Amino acid sequence: MKIAVLPGDGIGPEIVAQAVKVLHALNLDLTLEEAPIGGAGYEAAGDPLPEATLQLAKEADAVLLGAVGDWKYDSLPRDKRPERGLLRIRKELNLFANLRPALLYPELAAASTLKPEVVSGLDIMIVRELTGDIYFGQPRGISTLENGEREGINTMRYSESEIRRIGRVAFDIAMKRNKKVCSVDKANVLETTELWRQVMIELAKDYPEVELSHMYVDNAAMQLIRAPKQFDVMVTGNIFGDILSDEASMLTGSIGMLPSASLDANNKGMYEPSHGSAPDIAGKNIANPLATILSVAMMLRYTFNDEVSAVRVENAVKKALAQGYRTADIYTEGSQKVSCSDMGDAVVAAL
Amino acid sequence: MKIAVLPGDGIGPEIVAQAVKVLHALNLDLTLEEAPIGGAGYEAAGDPLPEATLQLAKEADAVLLGAVGDWKYDSLPRDKRPERGLLRIRKELNLFANLRPALLYPELAAASTLKPEVVSGLDIMIVRELTGDIYFGQPRGISTLENGEREGINTMRYSESEIRRIGRVAFDIAMKRNKKVCSVDKANVLETTELWRQVMIELAKDYPEVELSHMYVDNAAMQLIRAPKQFDVMVTGNIFGDILSDEASMLTGSIGMLPSASLDANNKGMYEPSHGSAPDIAGKNIANPLATILSVAMMLRYTFNDEVSAVRVENAVKKALAQGYRTADIYTEGSQKVSCSDMGDAVVAAL
Ligand SMILES: CC(C)[C@H](C(=O)O)[C@@H](O)C(=O)O
Ligand SMILES: CC(C)[C@H](C(=O)O)[C@@H](O)C(=O)O
Numbered sequence: 001m002k003i004a005v006l007p008g009d010g011i012g013p014e015i016v017a018q019a020v021k022v023l024h025a026l027n028l029d030l031t032l033e034e035a036p037i038g039g040a041g042y043e044a045a046g047d048p049l050p051e052a053t054l055q056l057a058k059e060a061d062a063v064l065l066g067a068v069g070d071w072k073y074d075s076l077p078r079d080k081r082p083e084r085g086l087l088r089i090r091k092e093l094n095l096f097a098n099l100r101p102a103l104l105y106p107e108l109a110a111a112s113t114l115k116p117e118v119v120s121g122l123d124i125m126i127v128r129e130l131t132g133d134i135y136f137g138q139p140r141g142i143s144t145l146e147n148g149e150r151e152g153i154n155t156m157r158y159s160e161s162e163i164r165r166i167g168r169v170a171f172d173i174a175m176k177r178n179k180k181v182c183s184v185d186k187a188n189v190l191e192t193t194e195l196w197r198q199v200m201i202e203l204a205k206d207y208p209e210v211e212l213s214h215m216y217v218d219n220a221a222m223q224l225i226r227a228p229k230q231f232d233v234m235v236t237g238n239i240f241g242d243i244l245s246d247e248a249s250m251l252t253g254s255i256g257m258l259p260s261a262s263l264d265a266n267n268k269g270m271y272e273p274s275h276g277s278a279p280d281i282a283g284k285n286i287a288n289p290l291a292t293i294l295s296v297a298m299m300l301r302y303t304f305n306d307e308v309s310a311v312r313v314e315n316a317v318k319k320a321l322a323q324g325y326r327t328a329d330i331y332t333e334g335s336q337k338v339s340c341s342d343m344g345d346a347v348v349a350a351l
Numbered sequence: 352m353k354i355a356v357l358p359g360d361g362i363g364p365e366i367v368a369q370a371v372k373v374l375h376a377l378n379l380d381l382t383l384e385e386a387p388i389g390g391a392g393y394e395a396a397g398d399p400l401p402e403a404t405l406q407l408a409k410e411a412d413a414v415l416l417g418a419v420g421d422w423k424y425d426s427l428p429r430d431k432r433p434e435r436g437l438l439r440i441r442k443e444l445n446l447f448a449n450l451r452p453a454l455l456y457p458e459l460a461a462a463s464t465l466k467p468e469v470v471s472g473l474d475i476m477i478v479r480e481l482t483g484d485i486y487f488g489q490p491r492g493i494s495t496l497e498n499g500e501r502e503g504i505n506t507m508r509y510s511e512s513e514i515r516r517i518g519r520v521a522f523d524i525a526m527k528r529n530k531k532v533c534s535v536d537k538a539n540v541l542e543t544t545e546l547w548r549q550v551m552i553e554l555a556k557d558y559p560e561v562e563l564s565h566m567y568v569d570n571a572a573m574q575l576i577r578a579p580k581q582f583d584v585m586v587t588g589n590i591f592g593d594i595l596s597d598e599a600s601m602l603t604g605s606i607g608m609l610p611s612a613s614l615d616a617n618n619k620g621m622y623e624p625s626h627g628s629a630p631d632i633a634g635k636n637i638a639n640p641l642a643t644i645l646s647v648a649m650m651l652r653y654t655f656n657d658e659v660s661a662v663r664v665e666n667a668v669k670k671a672l673a674q675g676y677r678t679a680d681i682y683t684e685g686s687q688k689v690s691c692s693d694m695g696d697a698v699v700a701a702l
Contacts, residue, residue, distance in 0.1 A: 192503030
């Protein structure tokens with residue numbers, strides 16, 4: 001089995017190095033091959049997704065990504081910017097299912113800005129559609145109207161089959177969890193999401209054990225703050241999922257802990273931390289590598305179907321936390337502040 | 352001066368009755384005229400925005416709205432549903448500027464699910480564009496593709512002049528507050544909001560004293576939870592504003608306290624509570640009328656330019672709170688639980 005390793009920008013290389021260390025320590029039969037993406041891709045080949053990187057990612061069984069983006073690329077033309085590399089690889093590999101868990105580690109409960117009783121035990125799985133919606137819909141662009149002023153347009157667009165395949169992912173995951181799916185839309189205003197709701201209702205018939213509910217996106221943004229533990233699996237489109245998954249991850253107060261998976265129809269996947277490239281702390285060996293290490297656990301679970309190794313990695317992370325090791329972002333008095341590479345070592349030791 | 356009073360559905364009539372009581376108690380030279388909207392409009396005239404209601408609203412100097420919506424209308428065709436009345440009146444009256452304050456009352460700090468130190472003193476003004484964006488953009492609808500499957504589409508669309516006029520509202524308000532505007536977009540993905548960002552940057556030149564910042568909508572959803580007090584005025588488009596303003600209002604824990612204003616270019620406005628019609632508690636005289644009463648204060652301030660009366664109403668609300676009166680939604684041990692009409696009386700007495 002082959003893993004494409006794409007460290008990317010900012011803290012990407014240092015956190016990916018720790019995840020690679022963990023992969024090696026597992027002693028599985030895996031080949032790793034590295035390639036540049038994002039700003040690093042632009043530096044190396046003038047393209048945020050160099051052709052060779054895309055080829056490698058296509059051939060590989062799974063992709064491990066660090067993060068992309070750095071302010072220094074802000075003035076590049078749109079299609080050279082790091083984010084473009086990310087959007088293109090998602091689309092090229094057909095990674096339509098983005099799984100973003102929002103999980104609160106008991107040891108880190110104090111890091112949340114919410115009251116402990118509101119978030120303790122929080123465990124939500126957000127299933128976000130990742131290759132459709134207003135992110136990719138045509139027509140799009142900025143043009144000049146007859147009266148001389150500019151106008152911007154983008155198109156939200158979903159077909160039934162796109163909705164059904166992401167719905168299935170959500171229902172399947174719910175079957176392995178608490179059997180509750182909350183589908184988030186804006187069906188009272190947007191026809192696209194009216195169709196979304198209809199398809200979810202149809203699909204629910206195949207999953208009689210799962211309780212399906214619907215929520216408007218504005219209400220979902222409120223309910224995540226009011227009573228987040230009401231949610232088990234939340235499924236929604238690309239743009240609403242972008243917003244709500246970030247909101248949900250911040251409920252935990254420790255976004256440095258949250259992994260993500262982006263899967264195609266055959267469980268090939270790209271795995272990356274939910275957080276960004278944090279260029280301000282890059283190269284200082286102080287970033288938190290745990291989200292990336294936990295992304296490896298998701299890779300083992302979803303792509304390699306190796307639940308045993310996945311749980312081994314997750315338990316090793318829990319053990320490192322229980323031993324009191326903390327990177328700066330999750331440090332609290334009484335615990336032991338460690339560097340990015342120290343944390344990687346602690347997880348390896350705990351394996 | 353004439354005010355169109357549109358109680359609407361659910362708790363609308365009972366909360367509006369309290370606000371009307373307050374208006375009368377102010378002894379200003381005002382004429383009030385009532386008309387149905389939403390489900391009530393549908394019952395009365397088969398239309399969520401009956402022609403006579405629209406005419407009245409057009410003639411009036413300001414509109415006081417309760418709330419619209421009730422589950423019992425869920426099965427009506429889209430253009431008969433209560434929300435349509437709301438969307439149409441916004442569009443017909445050109446109410447492009449939606450102001451939604453997220454203000455934490457010190458007496459109610461405990462109601463928030465966030466830690467007191469994170470939200471105490473919270474005072475954000477969200478300025479949401481209300482007559483453009485994907486809410487109204489054409490083309491839209493559900494159609495059948497060649498392969499037989501259905502597809503939904505909606506169009507996000509903003510012209511320069513639409514962006515500029517809402518931007519101006521935000522900058523003008525910031526000048527009367529802490530002189531900080533945060534413009535929220537998704538300029539890394541959506542061209543429409545790339546134009547949005549450009550126009551905001553151009554506009555900022557007219558306001559050298561105001562500090563303009565930009566934030567991606569996903570990050571804004573996070574920052575509202577991480578450190579909400581960093582914001583003064585937040586300006587954004589219709590759909591992002593829908594989501595973020597609801598999120599922000601929930602930070603206070605007492606959405607029953609939050610008013611809103613929707614203004615046209617001449618400060619004619621529609622004023623309504625930020626919360627919904629709560630059909631589950633309708634007719635029980637237990638709803639919180641304070642958001643509606645505070646909407647009257649906004650009306651006095653923005654449409655009638657009567658800051659003195661606006662502050663009188665706001666102080667009367669504060670006094671009623673200080674005296675310990677609480678409706679059920681904001682009740683905590685040690686305070687005095689009162690009904691909707693009792694609370695109206697308490698505010699009138701405090702005037
Ligand atoms: C960087 C950006 C294009 C991306 C997105 O909007 O999808 C990011 O916010 C994410 O959620 O992975
Ligand atoms: C009821 C609905 C159409 C409306 C909106 O989305 O604008 C509401 O959520 C609001 O924020 O006033």
